[in-house]
Amino acid sequence: MSDTIERIKCLIIGSGPAGYAAAIYAARADLKPVMYTGMEPGGQLTTTTEVDNYPGYPDGIDGTTMMENFKKQAERFDTDVRFGLATKVDFSDKVGGIHKVTIDGNKIIEAEAVIITTGATAKYLGLPSEERLKGGGVSACATCDGFFYKNQDVIVVGAGDTAAEEATFLAKLCSKVTMLVRRDEMRASKAMQNRVFNTENLEVLFNTELDEVLGDTVVEGVRVVNNKTQDKHEITVTGVFIAIGHKPNTELFKGILAMDDTGYLITEGKSTKTKLPGVFAAGDVQDKEYRQAVTAAGTGCMAALDAERYLAALE
Ligand code: NDP
Numbered sequence: 001m002s003d004t005i006e007r008i009k010c011l012i013i014g015s016g017p018a019g020y021a022a023a024i025y026a027a028r029a030d031l032k033p034v035m036y037t038g039m040e041p042g043g044q045l046t047t048t049t050e051v052d053n054y055p056g057y058p059d060g061i062d063g064t065t066m067m068e069n070f071k072k073q074a075e076r077f078d079t080d081v082r083f084g085l086a087t088k089v090d091f092s093d094k095v096g097g098i099h100k101v102t103i104d105g106n107k108i109i110e111a112e113a114v115i116i117t118t119g120a121t122a123k124y125l126g127l128p129s130e131e132r133l134k135g136g137g138v139s140a141c142a143t144c145d146g147f148f149y150k151n152q153d154v155i156v157v158g159a160g161d162t163a164a165e166e167a168t169f170l171a172k173l174c175s176k177v178t179m180l181v182r183r184d185e186m187r188a189s190k191a192m193q194n195r196v197f198n199t200e201n202l203e204v205l206f207n208t209e210l211d212e213v214l215g216d217t218v219v220e221g222v223r224v225v226n227n228k229t230q231d232k233h234e235i236t237v238t239g240v241f242i243a244i245g246h247k248p249n250t251e252l253f254k255g256i257l258a259m260d261d262t263g264y265l266i267t268e269g270k271s272t273k274t275k276l277p278g279v280f281a282a283g284d285v286q287d288k289e290y291r292q293a294v295t296a297a298g299t300g301c302m303a304a305l306d307a308e309r310y311l312a313a314l315e
Pocket of ligand 1: 161163182183209
């Protein structure tokens, strides 16, 4: 066998909560999982500050430490965690078939079962000031970070269901929420829009875009621009929540696995099974609805159990 080909039982692609939960369960089931972390080991949680909503951490924990703990726990049961990026997949469509996954363009892993936990990436606007102040008041997750802005003024950028949900969630904590909507109407469902318009401390600015986030190391305000009149004005806020959608990390699986029209992997019923036998998906890569660390970890566990049952049935 060539050095660049390795045969294993169970491969996990991605290292967020779903990946590590899958690893813990798969390792304890003696599937000897190998995990490739991707370019952002630990996933999205490593870009948040404090995690206060994961059960078991009564005092909260920072995202990076939490993911290090996930990793330690997976390694305690001998998960082989490796830094590397899956660059190509050649999945079998037969029960018991071998799935080939290329890592970093050169090494080939041949696996009997593959668990995909490549997650999703929050979209940002791409402004330099937004990039500079990520973690200093710019966030893409109100559920994760909203609490830090209690009794303060914040803005939310976006007009879909996520933006509407985040804005109404924040309105319960913050003094005032201003939503920036780039068109003269919102994309969010009517029910969500009603919730927005019925919230007293929530103001919607239509035809308005974020021009710049103000502040050197922490957010001190924003400059917004009316895209009809080009008028600009500043708003004093301490938090900026970008809610313009997420992009599932599924480029690699295009044309191979079933996806919905926004690129999320489709799994069968309540299971983590994809349309190909022995290929499972868990976490945000297949969930645009809940997107929480705890729900991702839950589906990661499910994927390992599904993989274990699949492999057991082959024997
Ligand atoms: P969407 O793609 O539905 O909405 C993204 C929003 O961001 C749009 O309003 C869009 O504006 C706006 N936007 C995009 N780019 C920019 C930009 N550069 N500047 C300003 N605004 C921008 O994403 P969501 O995350 O809201 O929702 C994703 C899916 O998940 C949807 O199907 C949604 O229904 C679903 N969902 C359902 C929930 C529920 O049912 N409770 C909760 C959350 C999500 P424009 O409208 O002008 O294109």
